[in-house]
Amino acid sequence: MTPPDYEYLRKLLKDHSGLDLSADKQYLIESRLLPLARKDGFAGLPELVQKMKAGSAALVAQVVEAMTTNETFFFRDKVPFEHFRETIMPEILRKRAGRKSLRIWCAAGSTGQEPYSLAMCLKEMSSSLSGWRIEILATDLSQEVLEKSRSGIYSQFEVQRGLPIQLLVKYFKQIGELWQINADIRAMVQHRQLNLLHDFSQLGQFDVIFCRNVLIYFDLDTKTSIFGRLARTIEADGFLVLGAAETVVGLTEAFKPVADRRGLYRPGDSRVPVARPAGALATAPRRIAMAGG
Amino acid sequence: MKTCLVVDDSGVVRKVARRILEEMGFHIIEAEDGQQALEACRQELPAAVLLDWNMPVMDGYEFITHLRRMPCGDRPKVVFCTTENGMDHIARALAAGADEYIMKPFDKDIVADKFREVGLFQAASPEAV
Numbered sequence: 001m002t003p004p005d006y007e008y009l010r011k012l013l014k015d016h017s018g019l020d021l022s023a024d025k026q027y028l029i030e031s032r033l034l035p036l037a038r039k040d041g042f043a044g045l046p047e048l049v050q051k052m053k054a055g056s057a058a059l060v061a062q063v064v065e066a067m068t069t070n071e072t073f074f075f076r077d078k079v080p081f082e083h084f085r086e087t088i089m090p091e092i093l094r095k096r097a098g099r100k101s102l103r104i105w106c107a108a109g110s111t112g113q114e115p116y117s118l119a120m121c122l123k124e125m126s127s128s129l130s131g132w133r134i135e136i137l138a139t140d141l142s143q144e145v146l147e148k149s150r151s152g153i154y155s156q157f158e159v160q161r162g163l164p165i166q167l168l169v170k171y172f173k174q175i176g177e178l179w180q181i182n183a184d185i186r187a188m189v190q191h192r193q194l195n196l197l198h199d200f201s202q203l204g205q206f207d208v209i210f211c212r213n214v215l216i217y218f219d220l221d222t223k224t225s226i227f228g229r230l231a232r233t234i235e236a237d238g239f240l241v242l243g244a245a246e247t248v249v250g251l252t253e254a255f256k257p258v259a260d261r262r263g264l265y266r267p268g269d270s271r272v273p274v275a276r277p278a279g280a281l282a283t284a285p286r287r288i289a290m291a292g293g
Numbered sequence: 294m295k296t297c298l299v300v301d302d303s304g305v306v307r308k309v310a311r312r313i314l315e316e317m318g319f320h321i322i323e324a325e326d327g328q329q330a331l332e333a334c335r336q337e338l339p340a341a342v343l344l345d346w347n348m349p350v351m352d353g354y355e356f357i358t359h360l361r362r363m364p365c366g367d368r369p370k371v372v373f374c375t376t377e378n379g380m381d382h383i384a385r386a387l388a389a390g391a392d393e394y395i396m397k398p399f400d401k402d403i404v405a406d407k408f409r410e411v412g413l414f415q416a417a418s419p420e421a422v
Binding site for chain 2: 073078156157160161162164165166168169173174177
């Protein structure tokens with residue numbers, strides 16, 4: 001790829017998605033965009049870029065989507081899900097015992113492995129959650145991955161990454177060579193397309209936000225801005241979970257790391273309390289009542 | 294160094310599995326069928342068994358039922374690794390005492406994930422990007 005083409009794609013991705021590629025990510029562009037170029041009948045990336053420059057909004061959208069779609073798997077990194085089971089949920093069960101409701105946001109829900117992993121965790125502890133209203137909202141920039149997430153259908157390869165075999169047996173059905181997560185788990189997750197660069201205050205307040213492996217793509221100012229807006233979307237005693245390679249340190253005072261819990265953060269003292277927006281309830285996704293017992 | 298017994302009638306599969314598991318720090322013993330595998334276990338119980346299902350002489354299912362009845366035969370972690378990818382086979386394997394189940398084809402990420410799952414491999418998951 002020529003340096004001008006690379007610069008063109010870098011700037012375009014930055015403007016459209018906030019994706020901030022460093023100067024050495026040509027390989028990533030090639031590995032993500034060559035299949036797209038071939039699928040659309042271009043000889044290679046120069047031809048693809050030429051067509052984009054000539055003006056093709058649809059192609060630009062496809063390129064942004066291809067570049068921002070991340071690899072993911074069930075219970076990715078394990079540790080965040082241990083935090084969820086052992087730190088987050090015991091406190092939530094205690095503190096929310098009165099109102100019996102829990103709102104979780106997967107801010108980069110991707111193809112669904114993360115929200116469905118959380119849904120399976122909650123299902124496994126359903127005896128403690130009898131009568132609770134549980135809401136898991138999965139958002140992503142990409143419609144294509146949201147569609148896959150909604151379907152809950154995964155390849156044999158995908159269900160073997162991170163998913164214990166007992167959970168596969170318990171929560172999936174086999175459809176030929178593919179595996180579909182059961183309808184009751186799918187029903188626990190709501191999907192919505194969302195660009196983190198845009199306002200998301202209409203989503204209302206969350207007890208837990210998983211925002212993993214997406215901020216790494218953004219530049220510092222964008223990260224700081226997103227942290228500030230996340231802080232206004234999270235309950236004062238809520239939890240933020242970041243990816244293994246991500247941190248708030250040096251970027252924001254809005255969140256503080258939790259000691260001895262890698263990747264786990266809570267709103268800091270400087271968090272500006274903001275009332276729940278008036279429209280939040282009207283636009284919030286429907287809530288799923290947790291089956292008891 | 295922990296020992297992993299690799300049981301498969303295909304020399305190619307044993308070779309691939311050996312390379313992956315040695316990279317993960319295991320000492321490898323090979324067996325071509327369930328009978329050979331049982332004999333190896335009578336000599337010394339391995340920490341892990343990577344177990345094919347369909348093999349001549351004695352299949353993997355029969356092997357695990359014998360293994361689990363041996364003294365201390367509950368200790369080795371048994372990970373099936375087979376082209377039998379139906380829910381019925383998986384359920385039978387779990388009922389017979391299997392700890393994990395790999396559906397072929399497999400790669401080193403899947404093997405590492407499954408061995409991590411049964412507590413035999415500690416290295417962190419690789420981070421993308």
